[in-house]
Structures are given as C-alpha cells and as structure tokens.
Amino acid sequence: MSAEPVATAPAKGPRHVALIMDGNGRWAQRRGLPRAVGHREGVQALRRTIKAAPELGVQCLTVFGFSTENWSRPADEVSDLMGLVRAFVGSDLNRLEAAGVRVKVLGRRTGLPEDIAAIVARAEAQTAHNDKFLLQVAFNYGGRADLADAAQLLVDRARAGEDFIVDEEALGAGLSTAGAPPVDLIVRTSGEQRLSNFLLWEAAYAEMVFQEILWPDYGPEALAEAIAQFACRQRRYGGREVIDTAYGEAAV
Numbered sequence: 307m308s309a310e311p312v313a314t315a316p317a318k319g320p321r322h323v324a325l326i327m328d329g330n331g332r333w334a335q336r337r338g339l340p341r342a343v344g345h346r347e348g349v350q351a352l353r354r355t356i357k358a359a360p361e362l363g364v365q366c367l368t369v370f371g372f373s374t375e376n377w378s379r380p381a382d383e384v385s386d387l388m389g390l391v392r393a394f395v396g397s398d399l400n401r402l403e404a405a406g407v408r409v410k411v412l413g414r415r416t417g418l419p420e421d422i423a424a425i426v427a428r429a430e431a432q433t434a435h436n437d438k439f440l441l442q443v444a445f446n447y448g449g450r451a452d453l454a455d456a457a458q459l460l461v462d463r464a465r466a467g468e469d470f471i472v473d474e475e476a477l478g479a480g481l482s483t484a485g486a487p488p489v490d491l492i493v494r495t496s497g498e499q500r501l502s503n504f505l506l507w508e509a510a511y512a513e514m515v516f517q518e519i520l521w522p523d524y525g526p527e528a529l530a531e532a533i534a535q536f537a538c539r540q541r542r543y544g545g546r547e548v549i550d551t552a553y554g555e556a557a558v
C-alpha cells in the first residue's frame with residue numbers, strides 16, 4: 307500500500323465497507339468495447355480501491371465479485387470473469403500478503419471450477435496470518451444461499467444431537483462473514499439502487515450510498531466521497547440515541 311495518503315480519513319469513517327462493483331458492461335458499451343474490457347478495467351479499479359481503503363481508515367473491504375446468479379450470463383462472460391480471478395490472484399496475492407492483507411472468499415465452493423477452488427484455498431491459506439486489513443471477496447456468493455447454508459449448519463447440529471438454540475448469534479456464526487466486523491457502509495456504483503442478494507443479513511444496520519460512477523472509473527476519490535457521505539449519517543440502531551460506531555467503537 308502506498309506511503310502517500312490519497313485523501314484524509316474523516317473522524318467518523320466506516321470500519322467495514324462493502325462494494326457492489328456495478329457498471330463494467332455499460333462502461334465498455336459506451337466506448338464501443340467488448341464487455342470483457344470493462345471487467346478488466348474493473349479489476350484495475352478494484353486494485354486502486356483496495357490500496358486507498360486503509361489510507362481512508364477502512365479496516366475491512368468486502369467486494370461482490372461474482373454472484374450465484376451470475377452463472378446465468380453467457381458462457382464466454384462467465385469464463386472471462388473466472389479468468390480475471392486467476393489473473394488477479396496470480397499477479398496480486400504476494401503483494402497483498404506482503405501488505406498485511408488477509409484474504410477471505412465468501413460464497414459456495416461447490417460449483418466452482420476446480421482450479422478456481424484451489425486458487426481460493428491458496429489465497430486464504432497464504433494470507434491467514436495477516437491482520438492489518440481484511441479483504442473479503444464474495445465469489446459464487448448469494449445472501450440467500452449463505453443464509454440457507456447457515457440454517458443447514460444448525461440442522462446438522464440438531465441431527466448430531468448437539469444442544470443449541472436458534473437465535474441471531476447462532477445463525478450469524480454460520481454465515482460466511484462470521485468473524486468480520488459489522489458492515490458499516492454498502493456502496494453500489496452505476497446509479498442502480500438495490501442490494502441484488504448481497505449481504506442480506508449483514509445489511510441490517512449498514513448505511514447505503516449509491517454513486518453514479520461506473521465501476522471501472524472507481525478509485526480513491528470516489529471512495530473518499532462515499533465515506534464523506536457516511537460520516538454525515540446518524541446511526542441509531544432502532545433506539546433514540548445516536549451511536550457512534552466510527553472505526554469500530556461500540557459496534558453491535
């Protein structure tokens with residue numbers, strides 16, 4: 307990560323930012339280019355954003371790389387996206403490890419091409435000792451599927467005769483995001499305003515920022531602007547008092 311800060315972190319910044327990286331296709335279309343070029347530029351934007359996040363006080367970034375619904379795209383586009391993951395891990399994993407980044411991949415491993423499943427396992431194992439920054443990549447991920455899998459874990463425990471209760475803590479512990487700090491801010495680019503099955507449970511008290519910028523144009527300035535919007539929000543968690551969860555204080 308660069309030594310030169312690109313922007314100043316506001317006093318009330320989010321600890322955990324989740325990004326729906328939308329608009330790669332439109333970015334390419336507007337330039338008369340193939341969608342694959344938009345996705346490739348999207349990876350560059352992801353690199354810029356990962357670098358900027360800790361400089362803006364963010365400790366955890368979760369990005370939506372490929373959803374359980376993205377399998378319905380044409381085979382060549384699916385193949386392009388898989389290829390980008392291979393290339394990204396191949397070119398960036400050592401640098402991320404050296405920068406103290408822990409990589410976690412959210413989502414189902416079943417259904418992934420074998421080599422991608424192996425790449426995912428390698429990225430997680432190689433960075434498991436890091437604790438400076440957490441990068442969660444949602445890949446073959448769907449919020450509903452993740453909740454269903456967490457419920458299945460509880461059913462398995464019941465079948466095994468274990469003593470347990472079904473409550474928010476137990477269900478949350480079975481989600482692929484268990485252990486990460488609470489999501490403070492969800493950003494979606496490209497002007498669309500929906501969650502599209504991303505972090506359904508975790509979004510409960512997250513602030514949302516929707517930005518017009520298309521994902522391939524994203525970077526430090528856009529992230530700083532989203533964080534500035536977050537810093538103006540007042541979070542009450544259903545109560546009357548404003549709760550300051552900036553940089554992890556009093557997060558529930």
Ligand code: FPP
Nearest residue numbers: 327328329330331332348349371390391394
């Ligand atoms: C949405 O744009 C973006 C995606 C479906 C994929 C996001 C992937 C990347 C940024 C790169 C690969 C990721 C990793 C983790 C290396 P869209 O195609 O839906 O755009 P559109 O709505 O304009 O068509």
